[in-house]
Amino acid sequence: MIHISKPYINYQEINSVTKVMRSGNLTQGGMVKKLEKIICKLCNAKYAIATNNGTSALHAALIACGVSKGDEVITTSLSFIASTNAIVMAGATPVFADVDEKTFNIDPTIIEKKITKKTKAILAVNLFGQTADYDKINKIAKQNNLLVIEDAAQSINASYGKKKSGNLADISCFSFYATKNITSAEGGMIITNSKKFYEKAKILINHGQENKQYNYVRLGYNYRLTDIQAAIALEQMKKIDFITRKRRSIAKIYTAGLKNLKGLTIPFESPNVFHVFNQYTIKISDKFPVSRNNFIKKLAKKNIQTKIYYPQPLFSIPHLKQYDKKFKMPIVSSIVKEVVSLPIYPALTIQEINLIIKTIRNI
Ligand SMILES: *Cc1c(COP(=O)(O)O)cnc(C)c1O
Numbered sequence: 001m002i003h004i005s006k007p008y009i010n011y012q013e014i015n016s017v018t019k020v021m022r023s024g025n026l027t028q029g030g031m032v033k034k035l036e037k038i039i040c041k042l043c044n045a046k047y048a049i050a051t052n053n054g055t056s057a058l059h060a061a062l063i064a065c066g067v068s069k070g071d072e073v074i075t076t077s078l079s080f081i082a083s084t085n086a087i088v089m090a091g092a093t094p095v096f097a098d099v100d101e102k103t104f105n106i107d108p109t110i111i112e113k114k115i116t117k118k119t120k121a122i123l124a125v126n127l128f129g130q131t132a133d134y135d136k137i138n139k140i141a142k143q144n145n146l147l148v149i150e151d152a153a154q155s156i157n158a159s160y161g162k163k164k165s166g167n168l169a170d171i172s173c174f175s176f177y178a179t180k181n182i183t184s185a186e187g188g189m190i191i192t193n194s195k196k197f198y199e200k201a202k203i204l205i206n207h208g209q210e211n212k213q214y215n216y217v218r219l220g221y222n223y224r225l226t227d228i229q230a231a232i233a234l235e236q237m238k239k240i241d242f243i244t245r246k247r248r249s250i251a252k253i254y255t256a257g258l259k260n261l262k263g264l265t266i267p268f269e270s271p272n273v274f275h276v277f278n279q280y281t282i283k284i285s286d287k288f289p290v291s292r293n294n295f296i297k298k299l300a301k302k303n304i305q306t307k308i309y310y311p312q313p314l315f316s317i318p319h320l321k322q323y324d325k326k327f328k329m330p331i332v333s334s335i336v337k338e339v340v341s342l343p344i345y346p347a348l349t350i351q352e353i354n355l356i357i358k359t360i361r362n363i
């Protein structure tokens with residue numbers, strides 16, 4: 001079976017975890033701090049705070065930069081559910097915007113039309129490893145006195161112009177879930193250049209405790225990362241350039257093998273963006289010889305796993321329907337019917353890639 005994704009774990013990660021476990025310092029032995037430092041260096045950012053997952057990172061980041069009850073946060077209608085759940089968890093109201101047809105990311109030209117007196121922030125997502133259009137997003141934010149939150153769960157090591165993902169907004173978040181480019185099984189990171197946001201986030205992820213033990217200054221959460229997990233991520237970080245290069249080269253082979261097929265659209269790469277291909281997502285339109293469902297079935301018959309990221313717009317999910325203002329969202333509504341993601345991960349062999357391409361070409 002060729003799986004859709006596979007973490008790139010080797011003896012280095014295993015040895016490092018074993019070492020932490022033998023040390024007896026499972027939580028606060030210094031690995032977390034090391035990881036935070038390395039992430040700061042990667043993003044050329046001032047502050048980083050590790051969390052136990054990407055969703056908690058987003059939740060704490062939103063509160064840290066002042067998003068609270070009654071605020072509206074403009075966000076994309078195509079993402080993993082956590083990017084919107086974090087807004088709801090912070091007590092704010094998500095306001096959905098349609099996406100760009102080519103990049104699948106929030107369409108900046110629509111953001112302005114959604115701004116009201118209650119708008120506090122824009123939460124953009126870098127879907128599939130390609131960053132959103134931050135020059136435009138940050139400009140709109142500046143003109144309207146809004147904050148920008150970057151959901152970079154899928155885009156570690158990507159860049160936008162000369163800047164690294166994780167440093168494209170007022171506050172950014174990574175996820176280290178098992179399917180992300182860098183993993184610690186579960187894990188996350190908050191990144192910012194604002195001392196104020198950093199200090200607040202640090203308190204929020206540790207029960208609301210400030211400076212010394214039992215000094216609680218507000219409601220907080222237990223969102224801390226463990227040293228065991230940080231040990232995994234630290235080894236992964238040593239391989240980040242290899243992992244990125246591998247993913248990009250697999251994408252290049254797919255693109256060469258799948259271009260010019262009727263009804264099949266290969267991923268678009270913005271010229272200004274260094275795409276890290278957390279997913280390789282194609283579109284199967286009704287001009288393709290078979291339906292998307294049959295396409296998936298035919299690949300499954302050859303033991304090739306595919307996945308639909310994502311099968312519905314966020315505003316169609318039951319608990320988020322209440323935020324659907326019934327604006328027309330033609331792009332996302334058609335994208336969700338056409339997208340399908342192909343296997344992409346460093347251990348994928350050239351034989352497997354060629355089999356996938358050949359199978360698709362035969363269909
Ligand atoms: C994975 C992901 C998250 C959440 O991260 P977890 O670590 O799974 O909590 C948030 N946003 C996006 C876009 C993601 O892909």
